[in-house]
Amino acid sequence: MNAPHTLHVGLGDRSYPILIGPGLLDAGADWRTHIHGRHVLVVSNEMIAPLYLSRVMAQLGGLHADALVLPDGEAYKTLDQIARVLEALATLGASRDACVIALGGGVIGDMAGFAAACWMRGIDFLQMPTTLLAMVDSSVGGKTGVNLPAGKNLVGAFHQPCAVVADTDTLDTLPDREYRAGLAEVVKYGALGDADFLTWLEARTEALNRRDTAAVTEAIARCCAHKAAIVARDETERGERALLNLGHTFGHALETECGYGTLLHGEAVAIGMCQAAALSARLGMAEAADGERLARLLQALHLPVAPPQGLDAEALLAHMRLDKKNLGGRLRLILWRGIGRAEIVADVDESDVRAVLETAA
Numbered sequence: 248m249n250a251p252h253t254l255h256v257g258l259g260d261r262s263y264p265i266l267i268g269p270g271l272l273d274a275g276a277d278w279r280t281h282i283h284g285r286h287v288l289v290v291s292n293e294m295i296a297p298l299y300l301s302r303v304m305a306q307l308g309g310l311h312a313d314a315l316v317l318p319d320g321e322a323y324k325t326l327d328q329i330a331r332v333l334e335a336l337a338t339l340g341a342s343r344d345a346c347v348i349a350l351g352g353g354v355i356g357d358m359a360g361f362a363a364a365c366w367m368r369g370i371d372f373l374q375m376p377t378t379l380l381a382m383v384d385s386s387v388g389g390k391t392g393v394n395l396p397a398g399k400n401l402v403g404a405f406h407q408p409c410a411v412v413a414d415t416d417t418l419d420t421l422p423d424r425e426y427r428a429g430l431a432e433v434v435k436y437g438a439l440g441d442a443d444f445l446t447w448l449e450a451r452t453e454a455l456n457r458r459d460t461a462a463v464t465e466a467i468a469r470c471c472a473h474k475a476a477i478v479a480r481d482e483t484e485r486g487e488r489a490l491l492n493l494g495h496t497f498g499h500a501l502e503t504e505c506g507y508g509t510l511l512h513g514e515a516v517a518i519g520m521c522q523a524a525a526l527s528a529r530l531g532m533a534e535a536a537d538g539e540r541l542a543r544l545l546q547a548l549h550l551p552v553a554p555p556q557g558l559d560a561e562a563l564l565a566h567m568r569l570d571k572k573n574l575g576g577r578l579r580l581i582l583w584r585g586i587g588r589a590e591i592v593a594d595v596d597e598s599d600v601r602a603v604l605e606t607a608a
């Protein structure tokens with residue numbers, strides 16, 4: 248096995264490493280040191296467990312370890328499934344030094360992390376992301392939670408993992424559509440704050456489309472480094488961290504309105520970033536050409552750049568009114584001044600948002 252890339256999320260006594268590389272699932276020696284107690288619950292789903300669960304369990308010899316296999320999909324990112332994780336921890340007899348391992352994509356990571364935040368008011372959890380999206384984004388930074396019918400991630404907690412172990416070999420089994428959804432969050436990092444990275448991506452669309460290992464690994468490491476730096480400066484989204492939400496106010500509304508799992512999170516973010524760019528141009532903050540450049544990159548990565556036809560702009564706006572960034576009942580969005588220059592914009596006028604939503608309808 249090649250030595251993994253190791254990055255660091257600097258959060259004082261809650262700092263943790265991010266390991267990125269091939270073969271890590273079978274390299275318990277690299278990550279077991281982050282498990283301190285005797286009880287371990289591995290949480291996975293019915294798609295991932297047959298592929299990888301036995302290999303992770305094989306690394307947990309000598310511990311009191313159990314596994315819980317949840318149903319697959321965004322539609323199951325619910326409080327009901329959290330109750331199942333908590334019941335499994337009770338059955339295991341998990342004490343305060345227990346550790347939850349999240350083996351899966353962002354859905355499993357968000358849920359396992361939230362259950363770990365709740366059990367006995369907070370126990371360790373270790374992220375083992377198996378999707379590109381989870382490797383570049385959701386496994387890092389400690390946002391955990393579930394959806395409600397009213398909106399995405401409306402219930403949750405900030406709860407940092409004790410380590411992130413990203414075995415890049417697991418991407419070999421990831422379906423094409425899921426891989427591309429992960430690329431949307433990769434593009435997001437360039438769009439929000441790193442124009443050089445966006446240019447780097449533009450030069451590598453062909454390599455990324457054929458999943459060239461070197462290009463994909465470098466992209467994961469660069470995204471994690473970017474996110475780790477932002478999270479270290481603003482762990483609980485008092486300011487700068489909100490920039491990681493570029494495209495998400497529109498995107499979450501689309502996911503909720505279409506029905507969870509219909510539009511993948513990354514697809515919704517791709518469309519949402521284009522809508523944020525369109526709104527920025529409408530408000531005179533940015534040139535339309537920047538939005539066109541972003542859309543060209545997303546299209547080169549086979550991602551959608553416009554919402555499905557026939558959606559109701561008022562229904563989308565209603566979802567946007569429940570976004571967690573809003574303050575004082577006013578919309579607060581992440582817009583931009585151009586590639587790499589995202590900004591938090593308060594008091595956005597609903598009529599401008601409606602105009603962007605109606606353009607696409």
Ligand SMILES: NC(=O)c1ccc[n+]([C@@H]2O[C@H](COP(=O)([O-])OP(=O)(O)OC[C@H]3O[C@@H](n4cnc5c(N)ncnc54)[C@H](O)[C@@H]3O)[C@@H](O)[C@H]2O)c1
Nearest residue numbers: 294352353354377378380381384385390417420421425512
């Ligand atoms: N906490 C955060 O900071 C954060 C950041 C971004 C996204 N998210 C959340 O993450 C979720 C999306 O995550 P996702 O895109 O990973 O989706 P996902 O977790 O639903 O996984 C995508 C699909 O791929 C399957 N899968 C996972 N790994 C596989 C593998 N190696 N081989 C074959 N199949 C595999 C899954 O079973 C699922 O069907 C959303 O709920 C989103 O809100 C959270």
Ligand SMILES: O=C(O)C(=O)C[C@@H](O)[C@H](O)[C@H](O)COP(=O)(O)O
Nearest residue numbers: 384388390399400488491492495571
């Ligand atoms: O880590 C963050 O901060 C992000 O915003 C990353 C997003 O990609 C992610 O989808 C996150 O879950 C969205 O957060 P939310 O607070 O809008 O639910």
Ligand SMILES: [Zn+2]
Nearest residue numbers: 432495512516
């Ligand atoms: Zn996201």
